[in-house]
Amino acid sequence: xxxxxxKDLRPFVTKLYFKLLVNYDWYPIEASKVSYRMSRLSExxxxxMDPFFWNSIFVNFKTFVLLLEWIYNDTSREYxxxxxxxxxxxxxxxxxSFFLExxxxxxxxxxxxxxxxxxx
Numbered sequence: 769x770x771x772x773x774x775k776d777l778r779p780f781v782t783k784l785y786f787k788l789l790v791n792y793d794w795y796p797i798e799a800s801k802v803s804y805r806m807s808r809l810s811e812x813x814x815x816x817m818d819p820f821f822w823n824s825i826f827v828n829f830k831t832f833v834l835l836l837e838w839i840y841n842d843t844s845r846e847y848x849x850x851x852x853x854x855x856x857x858x859x860x861x862x863x864x865s866f867f868l869e870x871x872x873x874x875x876x877x878x879x880x881x882x883x884x885x886x887x888x
Contacts, residue, residue: 769808769809769810770808770809770810770813770836771809771810771811771812771813773840774840774841777836777837777840777841780808781833781836784805784808784829785829787804788801788804788829798827798828801829802821802826802832805826805829805832806818806821806826813836813840816839817835817836820835846876846877846878849873849874849876849877850877852873853870853873853874853877853887856869856870856873874887
């Protein structure tokens with residue numbers, strides 16, 4: 769369930785995406801997918817998204833996610849990712865752990881491939 773905490777938005781969207789992907793036969797038409805998406809919202813998020821639902825704004829998953837991000841996404845997400853990326857160091861941990869954390873920060877930034885390579 770998603771209520772309105774921006775920190776929970778990304779994991780919520782990922783779980784929702786995989787739920788609909790794996791159980792595609794449970795939700796064969798877009799209307800059933802939209803209904804399921806709405807059922808996973810609670811309290812403030814449900815109240816906020818309700819008018820969009822009744823006016824048929826959610827034509828697909830991408831529209832639903834874009835609207836959620838527009839309303840609930842952290843505006844300082846990119847700034848925080850840049851600061852954490854600058855301070856990221858491997859220290860005594862495994863490279864894979866370090867690299868996965870690096871990729872997590874990079875994915876939050878709207879950088880092209882050359883900028884991503886330069887950051888590494």
